[in-house]
Amino acid sequence: MVKTRFAPSPTGRMHVGNLRTALYSYLIAKHADGTFMLRIEDTDQERFMEGALDIIYRTLAETGLDPDEGPGRDGGVGPYVQSERCEAGIYQKYAEQLIEQGDAYYCFCDKERLASLKRTVAGKEISAYDKHCLHLSKEEIREKLDAGVPHVIRFNMPLEGETTFHDEIYGDITVPNEELDDLILIKSDGYPTYNFANVVDDHLMGITHVVRGNEYLSSTPKYNRIYEAFGWEVPVYVHCPLITNEEGQKLSKRSGHASFEDLLDAGYLKDAVVNFVALLGWSPAGEREIYSLPELVEIFDYTHINKSPAAFDMTKLAWMNGEYLHAMDPDEFFRNAEPYLKASLKDGFDLKKIAGMVQSRIQLYKEIPDQVDFLNAVPEYDVSMYTHKKSKSTAESSLAILKDTLPLLKDLESFDNDSLFGLLSSYAAEKEYKVNTVMWPLRTAVSGKQATPAGATGIMELLGKEETLRRLQAAVDKLEGC
Secondary structure (H helix, E strand, C coil), rough: CCCCEEEECCCCCCCCHHHHHHHHHHHHHHCCCEEEEEECCCCCCCCCCHHHHHHHHHHHHHHHCCCCCCCECCCCCCEEEEHHHHHCCHHHHHHHHHHHHCEEEEEEECCHHHCCCCEEEECCCCCCCCHHHHHHHHHHHHHHHEEEEEEECCCCCCCCCCCEEECCCEEEEEEHHHCCCEEEECCCCEEECHHHHHHHHHHCCCCCCCEEEEHHHHHHHHHHHHHHHCCCCCCCCECCCEEECCCCCCCCHHHCCCCCHHHHHHCHHHHHHHHHHHCCCCCCCCCCCCCHHHHHHHHHHHEECCCCEEEEEHHHHHHHHHHHHCCHHHHHHHHHHHEEEEEECCCHHHCCCCCCCCCHHCCCCHHHHHHHCCCHCCCCCCHHHHHHHCCCCCCCHHHHHHHHHHHEEEEEEECHHHHHHHCCCCHHHHHCCHHHHHHHHHHHHHHCCCCCCCCHHHHHHHHHHHHHHHHHHHHHHHHHHC
């Protein structure tokens, strides 16, 4: 059975790259009717951030990426928090096994000595350990351990030959062994490194597919050496491409939209974000781009993940968010839009009707104020707006239409959209105008904008008869004064 894991470190907000890793891990497992597991990798205690665990749990819940196993959902291979596994002595046990096999050794070198070590590989100078402590005798090691000399446990990498591994996206990759440093397995504080703990845990927890960013490609040969030293089966590797900003630079916290919570704070819908993140480096067949999570589970094929970096296109995300808003149930949209409408408009307007008008015209809720501000007062505008090629309007024809329709509107008893449209359509037919030629100056006069969430008659109904007539008269005065 396919089993994947999401193994975040609780060090802050959920980065978009981490969310994509979680999503792809979830989709791979669910597409194969497998198991999706959550494991908390908190061995780097210096970077642990208070509240970060809650962010992880909340993000997975909000995005629908519910783990089948994890903290609070025991699947028989827990604990699922690495610090708890440390307390159980799991990593120390396996590190000592490697020492007994000759595949690992105690290292007592201090920071000053380590900082001085260099090695030339393929013409490049790299920092690499020189295996100095590998050659200590058992007596020397015991003496130092008994004396409490600070130490780490290192893996004994070969210096000759090559290591080849296979990634489902990048294919076979071969690395000269002389490039592989003797990585640390257990740190001086007794905690395992990420590199060691995730190998041990992935094996003990039955992980079949490991999904992670391609920044870990260079570390994978080291992981495989550990797997081979234990005689364990190597999992399937799926390394995802880098996510960049619009300028092609690695997406960072400074970008302002690098985390899931950043995007929620900016007003993006969680379902739109999940949909968008799914397409950061992967694309389904065909032109369709809007998918629910169950639909993504159905069609996801990790072999179609791209090698090239994926650009985080804010314009596309905004478009996608708009598609979700436009398809939303009107009552739900109104509940979400109501606070923005109340904060933007004077009392007395039919907010639900206005919500229905703006729903198909916005991509983010925060755009609502700019869509409706003219209902409070007509903004300053230039009379050149009355000239409109498509409706064949000019300032002169607009003035004539406004002066003609003012008395007609004053006499209209029912000031609803249908009555207004009927009256103005009849006037257009009588004068042999196109309906748009009549509506353009009226809409301009009552809104002062070229784009509005409703047509002239819809706006006039919202404003009411008295305010509409006042605005139309002001427009006549403006045009006559030019």
